[in-house]
Amino acid sequence: MSPGSLSTEGVDPSTPANADTVSKAEALCQIITPVGMLGYGFDENLTRKALVDLRQNPTPTALILDSGSTDGGPLKLATGSMTAPRSAYERDLAKLMALSYDFNVPIIISSAGGDGSDAHVDEFLSIIEGIASDDNNKWGNFKALAIYSNVAKSKVLEHLAAGKVEGCGPCVPPLNITDVDDAGPIVAQMGHEPFLDAMAAQPDFNIIIGGRAYDPSPYIAYCAHQAHQVFYTPLKSLTPQQLGGFAFMGKIMECGALCSTPKSSSAMATIYTDGTFDIVPLSPESICTPTSVAAHTMYEKTRPDILPGPGGKLDLSYSQYEQLPDNRSVRVRGALFRSAQELNLPYTVKLEAAKTVGYRTLIMGGIRDPILIGQIDSFLVRVKEFTKQQHSGVTESWDLDFHVYGANGVMGVQEPGDSSYKPREIFLVGEALAPTQKLATSVASSARIACVHGPYPGQRGTSGNFAMGQGGKLEIEMGPCAEFCIYHLMSLELGEEGASPILDSHGSANAAAKGAAPLFSWRVVEFGGQERNIPVSPQPDAAATSSRHGIKRPPTPPTYLNLSTPTKLRDIAPVIRSKNSGPYEITLDVLFSDESIYSLVKLSNLLTPATIARLYNLKEDEIIYCSFYDQAKAFKATIPRKRDGKARPSGGFMETDVHGSQQYAGLLDLELTEDVKIGIARIKYSE
Template sequence: MLGYGFDEALTRDALRDLQSSNVPTALILDSGSTDSGPAKLALGVMTAPRSNYMRDITKLMCLSHDFHAPVLISSAGGDGTDEHVDAFLDIIKEICDEEVNSVYKFKTLAIYSNVSKTKILESFRAGKVKGCGSAVPQLTEENVQGATQIVAQMGPEPFVEAMEAEPDFNIVIGGRSYDPSPYVAWTIFHANKKASAKGLSDKQIGGFTHMGKIMECGALCATPKTQTAMATVYQDGTFDIKALSPTSRCTPFSVASHTLYEKTRPDILPGPGGNLDLTKSSYVQLLDEKSVRVRGGNFVFSRSVGLPYTIKLEAAKIVGHRTIFMGGIRDPILIAQQTEFQAAIRAHVASQIKTSDGEFWKLGFHNYGLNGVMQALEPGANDYQPREIFLVGEVLASSQELANAVAATARVGVVHGSYPGQRGTAGNFAFGVGGKTDVQMGPCAEFCVYHLLPLEEGQEGTWKMGNGVGRGLFPYKSVVFGRGEASSHRSSISEVPKMTINGKARPTFASTLNYTTPQTLTDIAPVIRSKNSGPYEITLDVVFSSLEVYEIVKNSGLLDAAKIAKMYQLSEEEIIWCGFFDQALGWKCTFPRMGVEVADGVVGDSEGKRVKVASGSFMESDVHASQQYAGLLELELPEEMKKEIVGLELSVE
């Protein structure tokens, strides 16, 4: 992820090792995500500070210049808006203008992805726009109009077309992109040079897309996970992947399990223009014990089955202003009656705050230590009482002034409110963290567009600005920065070499697994995790290291939709997908993000009407959804399963 920092020495060493070959090599980084919520799109901020991008792009340009390797960056600034593409161009210019870099010359292609509201409304009124997944609410004209700006997530086509039109490029800066797009585009760009008259096959595109899906997360596919990975891609779509860190290795299980990562389902992965089908994918350890060879991906183009090419639209709007107050409650008498006490605080605030037409406010409470993280999905017992709770009051209002007033009134109510059995009459609340009573948070953003737009033939591509208006949705321009000599890239591409592979891939076991006296899922599964799958879904992954244990679990009914629904306070109909993925020895379950609605808005309490919510919204507490797996950790194993596992003869690495 551009802006997060990377080890330049590791990348330099890898490029140095490749110098003797003429294999086309590129430095590719995805820079975008909805993981951190809607603020970037609504407020125009970037994921990382400008100085972080300056640092990373400086390293990349140095490496590119020294090794004649072009740089491809997608989703500039995190959201890929036109403004942030231009911000990256400014950074490149600034670096080239430095006297120490007088030898630099970088031809840069900038591809833009903002889409006009007029175009979206035209398609919406024609009934062509639909939600990206069942958890996404229907689009409304009000949400389109309320969006700060709208971006379209481009596939690889604009990158390929721009590179083919200007093959002497050195840098490509893309607007909002499907995360694998620049990786797929680089391979298509070179594979096309050796393609037959029929063009590239679905299996080739499938392999390239699978590679891009893994590489866009760097070396998260390694064990232990690390930053930088290198993929070697062959003409038929086969690819080898390895982590550059000397202390990490890729295994078939670590790579296959990454296929599950932050996706609704592990076998069919939708993207611009079709689906990546991984049902026949295979993963084999190579003899170096650090690399894995991957085959079997297939890309099913939507137009080949009579469906339109679709792209995902993303947008957010400002829905008000936020203020929070926070502190601790240690009194067990008060902790035991938090639901009633917080309802009384809301009533107190309502009696004190009077609003005019057009004004509104909402008040919610995060109860950390009770259900602050998982909120409506909390699987714990309803009568659980912690020793202490960290209470965060969150206010959303039509203006910052009103949010401040509501927060101050609510905080005073929490500090001095009365409750049955009260003993500590001086105050109920240990507050003033960091010397602050109330913390003004500024504008509150909310996703308002996360929908699919169908395109006509050719609209998925690009056209050069200044040459009239083209058919493609994503215009590009070419800019040359610097005064030095332009560098060329390598240009050959290879077939898969005949390499001896290690057919017996060694599984990697977590050191804390317990096969002798297993009691819970934690004892038998080295990976139990959760992650967002877009702003509206949460997905759970469990990965096993033993085929025998995996088969026992798969056939047991331990992990089925009904059980997960009950554990996470859902109905079985709300489960979006639940099933196993044999290649990764893994299981996945996906369901909507849920909150609880009371009279004054969506809050994290356990009482009230349950509703679907989006990440980063008012009272949403886990934008990555990375802590929602906790309910699985203590899932008890049936007695019969314990006996079967204990009776297995397993070799542990």
Template sequence: MTVQPVQNESRGQVEVEPEPEPEPLCQIVTPNGMLGYGIPEALTTAALEELSRASTPTALILDSGSTDSGPSKLALGSMTCPRSSYKQDLDALLRLVVKYRVPLLISSAGGDGSDRHVDEMLEIIREISSEPKNGAMNLKIIAIYADVSKDIVLQRLSNGKITGCGKSVPPLTELDVKKTPTIVAQMGPEPFIQAMSAHPDFDIIIGGRAYDPSPYVAFCAFNAMQDRNGQLYDLSIPQVGAFTHMGKIMECGGLCATPKGRGAIASIYTNSTFDIKPLDPAAKCIPLSIAAHSLYEKSRPDLLYGPGGYLDLTKASYDQLDDGVSVRVRGSTFVSSRSTGTQYTVKLEGAKVTGFRTLMIGSFRDPILIPQIRSFLAAVKEYVKQNHEHITESWDLDWHVYGEGYNDREGIFRAPKEVFVVAEAIAESQLVASSLASSARIACAHGPYPGQKATSGNFAMGIGGKFELETGECTEFSIYHLMSLSEGEEGAVEYSAGNISATPLFCWKIHRIGNGATLSNGHADGGLTMPRTVANGATKPIEKRETLSTPISKSFSQQPSRNLIDIAKIIRSKNAGPYELTFDVMFDDSKVYEAVKRSAVLSPVVISHLYTVAEEDIIWCGFFDVAMAFKATIPRTRGGRAVCSGGYMESDVHGSQQYVPLMQLELPQSLVEELQLLK
């Protein structure tokens, strides 16, 4: 509910007149931010019970994909979660689809969105429908596929139509393409819209790799279109902006709430606004938590690029509604590639096998050895090298070292009682990788070092009864690039053997699963043709309106604030795709935030120093006022060399433990004194 000032001429005063509630377009429930992570069935049921009282089109939508967990899914065909987890979630979701007559849309099936995992989800649904308790089930399912042939990629590469997705991504080579077993393209909303238009009586869509907001945008756009054969960008810029912004928030489920939870509910309106509230009644959404969500795992918070253009949040605003748990968002826009005269691009993703890996783990406790641990491990690696001079295949061995010690604030070195190490060996064969790890273990256990007193062994080993751990094939991302499309290629067509158009990049197939009678349900047109609920004009003024300029709480104590951790509400790091790390510092007091902005405590110079990255290599760095936040994004590196996540010598795939230097950042004395005055 919002209010508008109105002039009362008889009294000469400005009165506040309630603004009528906007007309509902559709409603979306996301039970969890990732299929396979568990469905809170009781909470989801309660939400659908409430929403079903209105005739507004409603859908269940979940994302299932991410590159967060590394390259193995694409390279080896594994899934993000065990198959049993997907079956458990789908079993719960199918019951809700049947009971409440709502459509279910799932994107990026299995984690990577490959064709094989779309088919795997279909097979799981077949198994569920064949169970005696589901004998009456009869579901119309659309499967949308996103695999791209190597021939197409190689052709576009030779024509200069492929570039890295960000400056941290190296140029794509022909060899990379040939070594990549599966290549997927992140589809936009268009394939979902076209499939729904062709089959509006669908019950479920299982989508291949997709831009996270795509199914959300598609469901909203289809409801907003007067012409079922219309195009997405026939809609207004604010409409597509609202749908995309809503999808970016909802695809993470309840992470936008405080405290963060599992699911969320979106109400979308015809006037290009939308409301978000948490699924869990114990949580709430506030303007700060919703605005801050555009920071999460993104390279920058204001312009978010995706298939066919970018989401512009520079003029977005966020208002607390009078229920105290919902936030209304307005002002988001989507700038399409068509409007700027540029080509539509999709992101290609792929990964390859780089060798076989074996790990060796253990710890050192000798106080004589620990201070010289680095020179000792260098000697161990030299021993391994000498023992394998006869090996002709390529190999490498390196160390993860945990707990070496630290310098305290007075500069005194504090040695730990124990140092834990992991030797990581990679080779062209598992046999050689294991031989390397074994040699490293022997040298760790029995190698000499200056001042040695304990001659029976140096190394605590055999954790879990194992000396070496063979982990199989080692993978890394090989394709993370943008491919330019010709007009119409961003869409999809229904697959027909021997008769499929070469123009669209994507295709879909129709599947009938279950032996029961066809559902006579409330979403006979896919849940998309129910009459819209029109506001009846009954309104009430907002009792309490929480804005971003209102301090929520004091995040610092009465003690002097010496480090950034003392004054920030949140300090975190995360991967922003496989090649970037991004850092967020958020505040919950506007005066503290403004004081930090005025100081030089957070700047490109500081980020460059903390993370040993050249200023010119910083991808984005700046303040984001609407969320009272600072953000910096840098290339992911290891040993001074640009790398991608999840490959050889990876130790933090998510990048979620890289914030500590920021947390420990010492505040300048001038800022400390200014903050003391604020207390």
């Protein structure tokens, strides 16, 4: 292929995918993601077997993993903690470095430590140094590139004053100066440009540790880097189809093999020069299907077709999915990347930060008395009154509230069940918030005493109301309570989207800086200091030599549907799920396996904005997104995250479901409309 011949100008993204189409494009690179989140652990043997299979393949290969998310709440950003313990990162990085050494493949990691802060990038470098210096390891020289994403508060205030900061979505309140002042470190989700800048300057890198990044960014960057390295095609010459394919591949792969069925951890993608890509799980027990891959476009996103990110939007309106002959791989094409410049919009990056709002102490216990359970709401009002009386002389502000598990402890006011329902037993969690841990514990202690000894009408058991002492504790001090305070988009000037090299101790730069005042920065760190001797790739054992493409398709797991006498939504939909879409939104997905049933539901009035509003105690105009998505035979709705009827971000005081992964429950028992029941009966009869 001649320099620059990567171009696919004029390709119609709606053209059906087939083997002949892809055969005209060369393989650009291969990417393996051993697990969707570094620190969660992975099966090294699966990745090793995949690399053995590829050892004779000249196509460039990389190990790329994400390490970050806002799913776990704001505490990481506010307090400097990490998603997983340091020991978990040490374990996973040691495996990755062994694989990198044995097969001479680079490692790229984004959003170090969970939040991607500069401090956690440096902590990852410390871990790598410890592994590389271990006398039992023969690493040779190991070159690391560190990319930093912290943003100075002065920079944010400057952009805020210029009107260049806005909320990321309709549920995010406007940013103010107090939010910036109260915030801990502020990070910006970098696009692919900082990774590309570092790769271009140091193409012989062994590992990249990136700060906070848009999840697909390292995947896009590695593909674009190979396009330039092998085919001399610069980033600006890549077409919307190519960048769209790179971005869509990254969107899927950053979750590992979550797009497979049954879902698994490790996945591999083969990316072609036109942006088409193939994806396959490494686990022999899992497969990818067109529906399972298409459904992943919906996962934890506000909408499935238009996915905004740094510098533009990924448009999946024309995306298509084809099952390959091995019955395990799926070929994807048709994604487009619409650049901000093309859309006449500024390049934006998402800022993230959190603040500490006080200290929490918990009390926990069970209540089994049906007399008390029957009046639990009024009883807890009296508990709060007693606690307030005991702290009448306290001038500091404090708060107290309860989770009533067994009734509405998970969903609160958005619980769609019968409000008069009373369970046989409840588990009560009291949560006290105060400016100091001492005061929070005092408030919690008073609340516990009132729960144990408070009177109530009809009381029979006078020795105590509260089965407590779980874990041997009466009050459990939780430390700082954090809350997201920045989740906003900041507009950049041309050139700010890249990364500049950090000067070394001699005052020289790692590489020539490009552009004007880049927002991000990077540096080189080398470990080992000895010649890196790449060993011959180890031979696999007999079990490892079987090609993944020769593995028979595993049996399809049962879906437990009831299509004979369906009455509820769970009888006809094999997947009904919910998930965060950032800290301020909850998104609901309903996936169907049968095209006829999907079409029937789509044409009915079963799933509508009115239905979602009724189920979740919302007004229709509060619903952020509500529509069907044909590629995945699915329905999607996105709603604001609320607590006590007020819009609140995830992870703060009185949080009950930080992932948002249990909010789908109200959809399970949604009664089917008569036209849907009749339609399904006709479908089954015609079969």
